[in-house]
Amino acid sequence: MVRLTAGLNKFLLLLLTLALLSCTVSAAGAGTLHVINATGVAKDDTAIVSFVLSNDYNPKVGSLGLKIYYDSNVTTAVSAEPLTGFLLPADLSSPITVGGALTLTGGLPNGDPAIVNITFKSMKDDGSVTDIGLHIDSARDMSLPPALLTVSVINGTFSTKDEVLPVINITTPVTVSPTFNIAGTIYDVGGMGTAQATLKNTTHAAVTYDLTLNGLAPTYTFSEQVTWPIEDGVTLTVTATDDAGNTNTSSQVINVVDVGFSNPEPTGYINATPAQAQAFMSQIDKTEPITMYLGSATDGPTLLPLDTTTDYAKGNLPNDLVDGEYWVNVSGTDNFGTGRYLNWTFTLDTTAPVINTFTITDSDGDGYIEAGENLHLAWNVAADPNFDHVALVDTVTGQEVWSSSSISGTATTLILDGNRDLAFRAYDYARNSDSRGFHLYYDYMIWMNSTKMGEIAGIDTTYTAMKDFSRTAVSSITLYGCTVTLPTLNTLERTVTNVGQVTPDTYVTVDVNANRTLSGSETYRNVWVLDPGVALDFSVGVPHAHKAVLVLAEANESYIADLISGGSGGMHSVNYTELIKRTAYIFIEGGWTKVTVADDGTLSMDAQSGTPITNAGNISATLRHPANQVDLHTGYRLSTQGLTAITPASGDYVLAAIAMDGDRMGLLGAMPVMYLESGDLGSISNTTVVQGGTFTAQFTTPCEHLGVILLRDVTYNGTALIDAAKLDKESLHLNLTYNGIPATQKLIGNVYVSPSSGKYVVANTSQATVSTSGLDAGTYRVYMVGQSANGTMQAYGQHTLQITPGGSITVTSVPAGAAISLDGADTGMVTNGTLNCVPAGNHNVTVTLAGYAPASSQVTVVAGQTAAVHFALTPVGSISVTSVPTGAAIYLDGTSTGVVTDGTLNNVPVGNHTVMVTRSGYNSASSQVTVVANQTVAVHFTLSPTGGGGGGGGGSSGSSTSTYTSTGTLLTGSSGTVLKSVIVSADDNVGSLFVPIGTKALDANGNPLTTISIDPITGSVVPAVPTGAVFKFAGYAYEAGPAGATFEPGITLTLTPPDDFWNSLDLTNNQLTLMWYNQESGLWEEVQATISPGSKTVTATVTHFSTYALFTEPGTTPVTPTETATTVPTTTTTTPTGEPPAEGLPMTTIVFAIVIIAIIAAAGYYFFVMKK
Structure with missing residues (x-):
């Protein structure tokens, strides 16, 4: 419209009005507004819906107003795009108003122009459909004045994608x-x-x-x-x-069912009176009478009140029915007028069978009822006319795992799956039962009942058991990392001793498999060590173990180091609560959780990946919770769980599978997990050496101790002796025998090998020189283990060494049977014999035979050749010389022997001799003695003080004295009085004990003492000197036993160290002392002793047995050899000054690794609750 100004005259306004009226005519053409449908739109997806105005208007469309309707439960408009300049609202909820004049020059084009695109979002996934409705509010063309347009509409649809099942x-x-x-x-x-x-x-x-x-x-x-x-x-x-x-x-x-009555209830045998008897009615005319009767041989019939409102005819039964057989009759008429009836019977039996006797016994000798073994059953059930059968029933699932229809009898059955409660039940036809319950354990090899530890951090440790996890078919754990190849075994013969009541608080029993000889293929061939930073991965499998807990716990290295080295009382006094730290990982299906156990047994969950464990409040309940148990029958592999990788810090760990099995904790499997501090594999200087030659083994990174095991790569026969009474590092003795040669060469701990097949070297540095003397030619594995200062394994390497042949020495003597030593080392052979594998060069051969003087000769050996040496031996005897007081110098035939009383003169030629003793302040004394071959003659002197007016004091006292080495027998009376003097010398000929006649000798329990012993101890076995002490160990220590023995009056302890010991002492500035170790206080205490540098003796009177040792204040440490003694000459290597290395590297020595974890497992595998 044109707005006219107020100044126009009425004439002009009239003309304009007439002109406009003359132009108002109808527009030509037609148009249809329609929707481009959206179909099958998935929930949350969008689709663009176009609105098209198909037209041939002339004049063309100039303005348009419409509304768009839709169901917002099915779809919602999220955006809109005006294509022709029409106005769109900000709010696109239904209805959407579209309108306004076109901004296009010349109006809306003819044809099929889209006027607006709207994006709709699907809100459903069930195929819902909504109409997209159209309503035209107005439409005008481009003429002046605009003419109204007629527009037809075709509504559209928006359909969602149907993803919902009918x-x-x-x-x-x-x-x-x-x-x-x-x-x-x-x-x-x-x-x-x-x-x-x-x-x-x-x-x-x-x-x-x-x-x-x-x-x-x-x-x-x-x-x-x-x-x-x-x-x-x-x-x-x-x-x-x-x-x-x-x-x-x-x-x-x-x-x-047929027309009539069917499906009667109750039928057969029932054990309780039901409320109703009933039968299904099919096509029964309920308008006709329907009746039900109950009767028995003694009662009835009785008409029952009947309910027919449902498809069943239901008669109310009396609630006072007695046991017996009953009949029921129901009758009526069907819809076709035919009479129908149904008769049935049931027997009420409310009396349960009675089991007179039931016994179940095992077949593997341990007395426990286990899965996987033949179980012998015997039963007798009282006579019952309705008896049906007997069965072994799982009380949780109700599954019958065995059954018999005999009312009494015997049977043998095998049940593979354990750790469940079973019951022997006798059933009658009515399913009444009598029951005798018992627990079926997993199949264990070792059982221990002990009150030693009681409850620790919420776990009752009184009852425990362990599977034979040395057999991979019984329990298999595999780590994925650096493989350590174990010695190849042909057989492993096992013997378990000292089972039963091993201590007042501990009872141990084992099954027949404990003494079973295994083939090498049944045992582990490898163990594993892991380089730093390597993600933990393992697999565990235990057949028929469906409920187990998998735990990884870190070993308490400092405590185990003390145990191995003899500190903290040694492993004979293991505090099992200190073995394993309290922090551990627990693995379940689809998750792991790192936990810490408090003193009261409660858990804190420190970290997790995947599904966490279920914290049941305390460790005991948590371990028993089904959600925390895995099925090891199907196996568990950590890397397949899809969890965050675990990379433990360097240290020694234990991976174990545990079962909370009835009243006890069972160890299903265990494996040491050793994370190295370094990936250093080490090296050996030569890969080939001649017999007797040496090579150097070293790591490039410094380490506290280096252990090297040299073991021939052959197949051994193993013999394992397990002492169940000790439960410490002395529990197991393992011999690896090759080619029938006895295993006398010590490798480490109580592991021995045939002397020509292996040896062990340890050094206080990262480098050691190893001699191959005494070893047969062949291929050897060289195991290198580096130990860090904190007791963990620092590095590991495994290498191959080839030893090529050396020479031989044939040794003969008259008489034959003399022991042969080579370069001062006992070969274990006697004359006449041949020493093989002797390195080329000069060697000293010595032969010794009881009753004859030792003889020596130097022999030159050429590689590949045999040298010969012969000895004609001279018969000799011994003279035991004692005196009161002791400490007198002994002379034989006028020549000083360097020995003081009380002492023994060895290798004295057969015949008559004069023995004289002298001591300052006393008159000398002498006696004639006749020496007989291979015998010891005793002579005793009672010395008189000089100027004391006494006689010369010479001559023997006339009493005889028995002499022994290492262990001696005491002849005592009923009160413990010694009836014959005894001298016992240590096997190093330095230490000795003299128990004179008349001494009262009692054991720890106050009984007469029958044996005494004195043994030298070295290295880590010697109790440590307290930190900060001014005295230091001087190199000689002895264990006098048995512990707790007492003597009244005291007996004589004499030490006669060799010359090089005395030469190393600086007695001008230092004092040599003798001390004993107080086990209760853990301290060394001084013993009053006579130190005689001139006669090179240390003498003391002792009233009880303990550990005795020499110390200097301040002191020196004598040179310690790095090799253990072998049966042929060795080239010893000096270690640096300082404490000698521990004999065993804690939890890291390759051969000993499984032994240590077996001991920990058998005696105290409560590792996840142990104190740090």
Whole structure:
């Protein structure tokens, strides 16, 4: 419109009005507004819907106003794009108003222009559809004045993608007559396609029926009449597929019954009176009388009150029925006028069978009822006319794992799955039962009942058990990392001793497998060490162990180092609560959790990956919780769980599988897990050496100790002796025998090997020189283990060494049978014999034979050749010389022997000799002695003080004295009085004990003492000197035993160290002292002793037995050899000054690794609750 100004005159206004009126005519052409539909839009996806105005208007469209409607439950408009300049609101909720004048020059084009695009988002996933409705508010063309336009509309649709299965509801009754309807409903919003029903059972093939669907979306009904034979347990399955192709099924089991009465209840034997007797009515006319009667041989018939309001005729039974057989009759008329009835019987039996006796015994000798072994059953059930059968029943699942129909008898059965509660039950036909319960354990090899530790951090440790996890078929743990190859075994013969009541608080029993000889293929061939930074990965498998807990715990290295080295009392006094730290990982299916156990047994969960464990409040309940247990029968592999990798810090760990098995904790498997501090593999200087030659083994990174095991790469026969009474590092003695040669060469701890096949060297540095003397030619494995200062394994390497042959020495003597020593080392051979594998060069051969003087000769050996040496031996005897007081110098035939009383002169030629003793302040004394070959003659002197007016004091006292080495026998009276003097010398000929006649000798329990011993101890076995002490160990220590023995008056302890010991002392500035170790206080205490540098003796009177040692204040440490003694000459290497290295590297020595973890497991594997 044109707005006129107020100044126009009325004439001009009239002319303009007439002109406008003359132009108002109808526009030519037509138009249709329609929607481009959106179909199958997935939930949360979007689709663009275009609105198109198809037209041929002339004049063209100039303005348009419309509304767009849709169901916001199905879709929602999220954005809009005006294509022709029409106005759109900010709020696009339904209805959307579109309107306004076009901004296009010349109006809306003819043809099929889109006027607006709207983006709709799908809100459903069930095939829902909404109309997109259109309503034209106004439409005008471009003429002046604008003419109204007639626009027709075609509404559109927006449909969602149907991803929802049809919902099927079967309404067919559970009990039907032979002709019945398959009926029900199907709910599907997106619209249904087809439906089918299938009937089948075990005796009839499946029959499929097409179902006609009635109704519209979303609810459809179906009802199809079918005929089926009379039978129970017919499966009716309805399958429905909607228009989108989604298919669902629903099933129910129906019983097809005849016309009349069927499905009576109760029937057979019942153990309780039901409220009603009932029968199903099929096609029974309820308008006619229906009756039900109850009777028995002694009572009835009784008319029962009847309820027929349902498809069942239900008669109320009396509640005071007595045991016996009853009959029921129900009768009525069917819909066709035919009389119908049904008779049935039931027997009420409320009295349970009575088990007179039941016993179950094991077959593997340990007295425990276990899975995997033959179980012997014997039973007797009291006579019962309704007896049915006996069975072993899982009390949780109800599964019968064995049964018999005999009322009494015996049987043998094998049950593979353990760790469950079973019951022996006797059943009658009515399912009444009597029961005897018991627990079926997993199959363990070692059982321990001990009150030593009691409850630790919430776990009762009184009852424990361990599987034979040295057999991989019984328990297998594999780590994935650096493989350590163990010695190859042909057989492993095991012997367990000292089982039973091993201590007052501990009882141990084992099964027959404990003494079973294993083939090498049954045992582990490898153990593993892991480089730093390597993610932990393992697999664990234990057949038939369905409920186990997997735990990784870190060993308390400092405590174990003390145990191995003899500190903290040594492993004979293990505090098992100190073995393992309290922090551990627990692994379950799909997750791991790092936990810390408090003193009271509560858990804190420190970290986790995947599914966490279920914290049941305390460690005991947590371990028993089913959610925290894994099925090791199928196996557990950590890397397949898809969890965050675990990379433990360097240290020694234990991976163990544990079962909370009834009243005890069972160890199903264990493996040491050793994380190295360095990836240094080390090196050996030569890969080939000649017999007797040396090579150097070293790591490039410094380490506190270096251990080297040299072991021939052959197949050994192993012999393991397990002492169940000790439960410490002395529990196991392992011999590795090759080619029938006795295992006398010590490798480490109590592991021995045939002397020609292996040796062990340890050094206080990262480098050691190793001699191959005494070893047969062949291929050897060189195991290198570096230990750090904190007791963990720092580095590991395994290398191959080839030893080529040396020479031989044939040694003969007259008489034969003399022991042969080579370069001062006992070879273990006697004359006449040949020493093999002797390095080329000069050697000293010595032969010794009791009753003859030792003889020596130097022999030159050439590689590949045999040298010969012969000895004619001179017969000798010994003279035991004692005196009061002791400490007198001994002379033989006028020559000083360097020995003082009380002492023994060895290797004295046969014949008459004069013995004289002298001591300052006393008169000398002498006596004639006749020496007999291979015998010891005793002579005793009572010395008189000079100027004391006494006689010369010479001559023997006349009493005889027995002499022994290492261990001696005491002849004592009933009160403990020694009846014959005894001298016992240590096998190093330095230490000795003299017990004179008349001494009262008692053991720790106050009984007469029968034996005494004195043994030298070295290295880590010597109790440590306290930190900060001014005295230091001087190199000689002895264990006098038995512990707790007492003497009144005291007996004489004499030490006669060699010259090089005395020469090393600086007695001008230092004092030599003798001390004993107080086990209770853990301290060394000084002993009053006579130190005689001139006679090179240390003498003391002792009243009890303990550990005795020499110390200097301040002191020096004598040179310590790095090799253990071998049976042929060795080239010893000096270690640096300082404490000698421990004999065993804690938890890291390759050969000893499994031994240590077996000991920990057998005696105290409560590792996840142990103190740090």
